[in-house]
Amino acid sequence: MSPRVAVVGSGPSGLYTVAGLVASKVPMAIDVIDRLPTPFGLVRYGVAPDHAKMKIVSKVLAKPFARDEIRYLGNVEVGRDVSHAELVELYDAVVYASGTEHDRRLGVPGEDLPGVLGAGEFVRWYNGHPDVAVTHYDLKARSVAVVGAGNVALDVARVLSRTAGELRDTDVPARVFDALAGSRVCDVHVLVRRGPAEAKFTPAELFQLTELADVDVVLHTGGVPVPEPDSATDKRVRQNLEIFQSFVETPPRNRSRRLHLHFGVAPREIAGDGRVERIVVEHTAPHEERLVATGEQAVLPVDLVVTAVGFRGAAVPGLPFDEATGTVPNDAGRVLADGASVPGVYVAGWLKRGPVGVIGSNRPDGAETAAAVLDDLPADARSRGGGLLSLLAEREIQVTDWDGWLRLEAYEGTLGHDSGRGRVKVHDLTSMLIHAGPQRFGMDTG
Ligand SMILES: Cc1cc2nc3c(=O)[nH]c(=O)nc-3n(C[C@H](O)[C@H](O)[C@H](O)COP(=O)(O)OP(=O)(O)OC[C@H]3O[C@@H](n4cnc5c(N)ncnc54)[C@H](O)[C@@H]3O)c2cc1C
Ligand SMILES: NC(=O)c1ccc[n+]([C@@H]2O[C@H](COP(=O)([O-])OP(=O)(O)OC[C@H]3O[C@@H](n4cnc5c(N)ncnc54)[C@H](OP(=O)(O)O)[C@@H]3O)[C@@H](O)[C@H]2O)c1
Incomplete structure (x- = not known):
């Protein structure tokens, strides 16, 4: 046999x-x-x-x-x-x-508050996975933070930014289509702890942000210019930097939604009265090939946090x-x-x-x-x-x-x-x- x-x-x-x-x-x-x-x-x-x-x-x-x-x-x-x-x-x-x-945990206080989701869970929801069949996210949130600088963070930010017209041709379940089509999200903040050259995004996925129907992409680099690629820069990073620079050069077009890419910000706490109301970030700076926290903090008001920091x-x-x-x-x-x-x-x-x-x-x-x-x-x-x-x-x-x-x-x-x-x-x-x-x-x- x-x-x-x-x-x-x-x-x-x-x-x-x-x-x-x-x-x-x-x-x-x-x-x-x-x-x-x-x-x-x-x-x-x-x-x-x-x-x-x-x-x-x-x-x-x-x-x-x-x-x-x-x-x-x-x-x-x-x-x-x-x-x-x-x-x-x-x-x-x-x-x-x-x-x-399983979603990796971010490891900051407030991570278990209602309104904080792992990207794996959120992705399973919009993709109709039976594990989240009974979950309903009412997307009344106006401002969302997505933590991470990988392609999953980009996927989540992009899906949250699409119009109903853009989603109609997808295979999302009817209830997901209704929730996303009725979403009131205006601002999606992608929080990246390192700089533009270190982001793990791939250029094809990053470029897609320029094609979103009703979104202005806004870059926040803490006043630091996007680094200039040189001959030693890896091709993926070079293409990413060129796309980031194009975001800087494109004036806002008064679109209904904004997708913000924040660099050099590490989440420190998620807070709110019974559910998420804000995320506290600390600015970071590169130092001798390491990332160091500067001690300078900022507070971003958000109603939903999606952590896209890997899996296990x-x-x-x-x-x-x-x-x-x-x-x-x-x-x-x-x-x-x-x-x-x-x-x-x-x-x-x-x-x-x-x-x-x-x-x-x-x-x-x-x-x-x-x-x-x-x-x-x-x-x-x-x-x-x-x-x-x-x-x-x-x-x-x-x-x-x-x-x-x-x-x-x-x-x-x-x-x-x-x-x-x-x-x-x-x-x-x-x-x-x-x-x-x-x-x-x-x-x-x-
Ligand atoms: C959100 C997200 C988006 C992605 N998008 C892309 C993309 O656009 N393009 C791209 O090239 N790559 C993409 N990737 C990466 C790609 O999906 C992975 O490289 C690939 O799926 C990994 O394959 P795998 O077979 O190891 O795991 P999986 O694809 O996770 O397959 C695991 C399988 O095991 C089953 N299983 C789990 N536990 C058990 C159990 N106890 N008993 C029986 N069955 C079990 C699961 O149901 C599942 O079918 C994405 C990844 C993620 C997380
Ligand atoms: N379209 C596609 O081809 C596609 C789509 C989705 C996924 N994928 C692939 O699937 C794989 C998994 O993607 P992924 O996005 O889950 O993983 P990833 O590429 O490893 O990105 C995870 C991100 O989380 C950040 N992070 C981890 N811990 C953090 C913390 N405590 N605070 C802030 N940020 C933190 C990491 O930052 P650091 O970089 O600073 O460590 C990194 O940017 C990748 O290989 C990806 O390319 C591909």
Whole structure:
């Protein structure tokens, strides 16, 4: 019997690992297990709704599911519905590609006040993730702070600044469209603790701010000119600096919304009477390649704070985990416990290397993990063969399959058509499960 591999997580890293395994032509059966009935991880629930072209990559990621020996087992959460120990019993190799879903904390007083959100939570909301299906943000806020200088901060600031007309062609759920279309946000303040040359934004995403329909972009550098790039300046930074300079040179056009980019400000406290009313920042300055606080503080009145300061993974019971980095210790994909590799257990993607990198970065990463699996994989199955579906049936878990995802996807197209939009996401798990229906593999015994 061919060996059996479980891949936990159907985001880019899981599916690029599967692609690497398939490319080897080594006979094996692969089960891709995801806690959701919908595949593609952050391609569906992270990538911003106004970046529809980016989501086309899902067509490439979906390719392995055309083969019978590769199954999608959706709505199955490892650590809740099935344990790590059980997977290790049932499969010859188990690859964890379950991402880093938790928001990193900012670590300032007032972070738990109502009106402070992690970007992961806010992004999941506007992208229709079922985890936030019951959450309603009334966007009565007029002034919003977004903390961070990465592309996620830009995504959040941009989505909050779009007009209803710009959002109509996106796939956001109806309730999200209504909330954003009715939003009263006038000022979005992106707070960057370092200078323009150190921002992690990428030029294509930064340039998109110039294309927003009804927004003036305002740069705040504390009176310090945007640095001039020189011949040693990296291309990304050079392009960013040119775009920042163009913001300085563009006079305000009296648009309805302003998107402010503040440099050299580190958040120190979020405060308010029962909910957010202001954020206190301290000015910073570079000193001998370090960032030093100047002691000078400023107060910005805001009604909503979104922290976009990175992510961290969650430990799966039984699987080694590095609490400091929020990742799984590994050597080129082989999971390590006390420095030695754990036989048959692997990791890929953000859970392997931390929450940095674009979708494409997961391709070589997945290929590396696939190579480790292939090196170690026995020619014949040593596992006791199949059995996961029977186990999940005993536990009354409604497992969904790839065809179920295709049915749900088709229904989202119909919903969009009926409401005059391209496609509209279904965001609550009960409806997702109704439209995906139960899996139809039959019970597996091997
Ligand atoms: C907000 C945001 C926007 C982004 N936008 C872009 C962009 O526009 N362009 C770009 O190139 N890159 C973008 N990226 C980066 C890109 O999304 C990541 O590089 C990539 O998704 C990481 O892939 P992954 O497979 O490691 O994790 P993920 O994509 O997070 O996939 C993890 C999967 O594991 C599943 N899972 C989690 N826990 C369990 C469990 N216990 N049991 C079973 N399944 C589980 C999840 O449901 C998910 O499907 C963005 C990232 C973020 C955070
Ligand atoms: N369109 C796209 O291609 C796209 C879209 C979204 C995300 N992504 C990718 O996904 C990855 C994750 O993006 P990300 O934005 O979450 O991460 P990121 O690029 O690592 O940015 C995180 C930001 O948070 C800041 N930060 C951290 N702690 C802070 C604190 N205590 N106070 C103030 N600021 C703090 C960091 O500042 P310092 O720089 O000073 O450390 C950094 O600017 C990135 O690789 C990104 O490129 C890509």
